[in-house]
Amino acid sequence: MKTKVKYLILGAGPSGLSFAHTLLANGEDSFLVLEREAEAGGLCRSADVDGAPLDIGGGHFLDIKKKDVLDLVFRHMPREEWNLHDRVSKITIRGTEVDHPLEANLWQLPVEAQIDFLESIAQAGCVRGQPMPESFRDWITWKLGDRIAEEYMLPYNKKIWSMDLNRLGTYWLYKLPDVSFRETLQSCLERRATGKLPAHGQFFYPKKFGYGEVWRRMGVALGDRFVPNCPVTQIDIETRTVNGQFQGENIVSTIPWTLWPNMAKLPSEVIAEIGKLVNIPIDVDYDPTLQKTPAHWVYDPDEALTHHRRLVRSNFCPGSRGYWTETNASRSGPVKHFRHHNEFAYPVNTLGKPEAVEAIGRWALGKNIHPLGRWGTWEHMNSDVATSLGIEAARKILAQR
Ligand SMILES: Cc1cc2nc3c(=O)[nH]c(=O)nc-3n(C[C@H](O)[C@H](O)[C@H](O)COP(=O)(O)OP(=O)(O)OC[C@H]3O[C@@H](n4cnc5c(N)ncnc54)[C@H](O)[C@@H]3O)c2cc1C
Structure with missing residues (x-):
């Protein structure tokens, strides 16, 4: 027998989680969040490596502009559990x-x-x-x-x-x-910096945990409405049935569009638009070597080095040692200590992408499928923006009922 809900949320990254929690906060509990991995958090997850946290989706630092996002985050991990760093x-x-x-x-x-x-x-x-x-x-x-x-x-x-x-x-x-x-x-x-400084002038990072902890807690807080270890493999568009098992009046998709042609029967013009979307994979590698720098992270343009960025965790993770790197997976060498491969790391801003995303979104909304987050919009965004989009989308959909 199928499980029927009003909202079937695909993916438990920050956008799916914030959508779900906003529904709950507004008294709507007819939803499920289907997640491929064992834990919530998506690209923001952390693992324990060499006795300390490591953010497996890359370097993750929290810089929140909006109060409702901050409220949601601090509700699950109170302010006292975070250090505020001046970015270096x-x-x-x-x-x-x-x-x-x-x-x-x-x-x-x-x-x-x-x-x-x-x-x-x-x-x-x-x-x-x-x-x-x-x-x-x-x-x-x-x-x-x-x-x-x-x-x-x-x-x-x-x-x-x-x-x-x-x-x-x-x-x-x-x-x-x-x-x-x-x-x-x-x-x-x-002899001093002038002009508008980039994002993350200051950022929060957990005192005792990796960045993933707050999102992990948000998943746990959803109870059995969060369905981990549940990769979406098949979608019936007309009935909005997922894996032949879950049916939603609405589907909220935060998973990459490029997975859809293998999971669902799509019109050829939608497949053509999806075919225009490009993503790049990033490997995150750990190295225990001490880094003599005060920086939280360092950009390394030298082409002789495979990675492009070093995250010096000993400078923001109390009690840790070593650093991790981000490398386009096509440049990665052999694994030395620990590696996490992120197949979907960056959506690429190719020429023609905005028009393709627009066309896919228009088709999807006509089928009660709501694109959301980094992969629904194929847009670079930080987790606070993904969270804000989740909150706004849930409020909008509830207001339309
Ligand atoms: C290298 C790097 C550095 C970053 N640095 C920062 C930073 O410093 N600060 C910051 O705030 N943000 C940062 N970000 C951005 C942040 O990671 C994203 O904005 C945020 O994770 C987007 O959330 P999302 O829910 O839209 O997508 P995701 O986090 O990608 O979540 C999508 C979810 O869908 C799931 N999924 C995919 N396919 C399936 C399937 N078939 N079935 C079921 N589930 C599926 C995934 O497992 C995942 O949990 C960084 C990102 C990268 C790649």
Whole structure:
């Protein structure tokens, strides 16, 4: 016999969990959250490695802007269980670590290097009034000039995306730090950072646990409405029946669209749009070696190193040692100590992606299937944004009843 509910939520990452908890908080308990893994949390999960927590989806730091998100998070893991850190993130450039973002912190480099990089920005297309290009690769040189592009942004982005950078669009670049030439010049003269600083100026990290603990607790708090170890393998679109076992008046999908063609009979035009979506896998590897840096994390553009980012857990996880790295899985070497593979880590902002996501979403909503979160919208977002989307989507759907 099928289990019938009003809302069948696919995936127990932050977006699915926050959707579910918002339903509960509003007196709606006719739902189930189906999750492939044994534990809730999605990309935000943590494991215990070498006697301390390690965030298996990459480096995860909590920086919440919205009160309702903060309330939900602190309800499950009270404020006293978190440390608030002043962010220290660095970039390794010419053998030196400088603070991120580079454009605001060139002053930390030797004078000769400052001159090289200032000259690079002064000659950049954006400073000379040239129109903004449409591909990401061209945008990098247009924004920062040849020298910074070649020594930092191009190698770093080649490593993280491991694909032709011309396939990426520029519509998402408002998310990157934007420091003007004038601000860069001023920071070199005044020997201090100027301009708008990037996200995570401060961040919360649990005192005793990894970042995954709060999401794990949210899963547990759902009781038997949370169904772990339940990979969605088959979906009947017309009856909204999942695995022949669960039926929902509505499906809320936080799982990647690219899995759908193997699970459901979809119209060919929807399959074609899904075929345009690209994701990249990230391996997270642990290394016990001591890192002599005050940074919480370090960006490493050097192409001789396989990883692109180091997370120095001994600087934010009390009582821990070592660090972990994030590497595009296509660049990974053999496992040395511990590795977690994330097949779905980053949705890629390819040219044409927004239109494809729009078309898929339009079709889905017509079938009472509601796309949500990182994979429903195929959008880079931090967990606080995924949580906010979950809260808002549940409120909206309840208001429409
Ligand atoms: C390298 C990296 C670093 C990041 N750093 C930060 C950070 O510092 N701070 C921050 O706030 N955010 C960070 N994020 C972003 C954060 O991880 C995501 O925004 C958040 O996890 C998105 O939540 P979600 O629920 O939408 O998706 P996910 O967390 O991906 O959850 C989707 C869920 O669906 C499940 N699922 C998939 N397929 C199936 C299936 N067939 N059947 C059943 N279940 C399925 C998955 O197991 C998973 O639990 C980072 C992400 C990455 C990759």
